[in-house]
Amino acid sequence: MSNTRTVVALAGAMSFAALSGAFAEDKTPEQMGADVFNKRCKTCHIVEDTATKSKKAGPNLIDVYGRTAGARELYTKFGKSIKAAGAAGLVWNTEELGAYLKDPRKYLRAKLDDKKAKSRMAYKLRKEKDRINVIAYLKSLNPPKEGGDAATTEDSTATN
Numbered sequence: 001m002s003n004t005r006t007v008v009a010l011a012g013a014m015s016f017a018a019l020s021g022a023f024a025e026d027k028t029p030e031q032m033g034a035d036v037f038n039k040r041c042k043t044c045h046i047v048e049d050t051a052t053k054s055k056k057a058g059p060n061l062i063d064v065y066g067r068t069a070g071a072r073e074l075y076t077k078f079g080k081s082i083k084a085a086g087a088a089g090l091v092w093n094t095e096e097l098g099a100y101l102k103d104p105r106k107y108l109r110a111k112l113d114d115k116k117a118k119s120r121m122a123y124k125l126r127k128e129k130d131r132i133n134v135i136a137y138l139k140s141l142n143p144p145k146e147g148g149d150a151a152t153t154e155d156s157t158a159t160n
Contacts, residue, residue: 033137036130040123047141058121064092065139081108081117088112097135101125 027035037047044058051074054060059075070078070086085108090096100107104119111117125131 029133029136030140031137033130033133033135033140036125036134037137040125040130041134044121044123047138061138061141063142065097065135065142067092069096077120079118079120081112081114081119084117085111094135094139097138098128098131101131101134102128 037045041061044056046054046056046060047062048054048060049062050060053074057077059072059078064072068086069090069092070083072078088111090111092100101124103124104121105117108117108119109115125134
């Protein structure tokens, strides 16, 4: 009798897990990216359409997609390496953000060809799926710009 209860309980748990997975798959990449952002990025970053200075450790990411690296207005804590990358023409797009989020220090060292380059962002977003979804979320936050939507900026803006 107890084996029957165990089998029934296990089957119920598996059904619940399957349903939970089905609901998670119904989310868009932007929604899944928002979930990851809120769990992992929100501690240091905001995503607000505001003209006030952020009190967070990292810059406001509201319109980071398509923006020159290290060029956020009202944010003065950018490190030397990220400013140098921006001065060299780095514009955040899908490819560049993906590589940066995977390992910020390693990315900057390769990008700048400087083995002493550093990033103030120590956190690494290791899972590719999480990086893809966070980038989709950040891209969706670009406010419309004159002459079109900045979120439609082509990834060809990379400066490799």
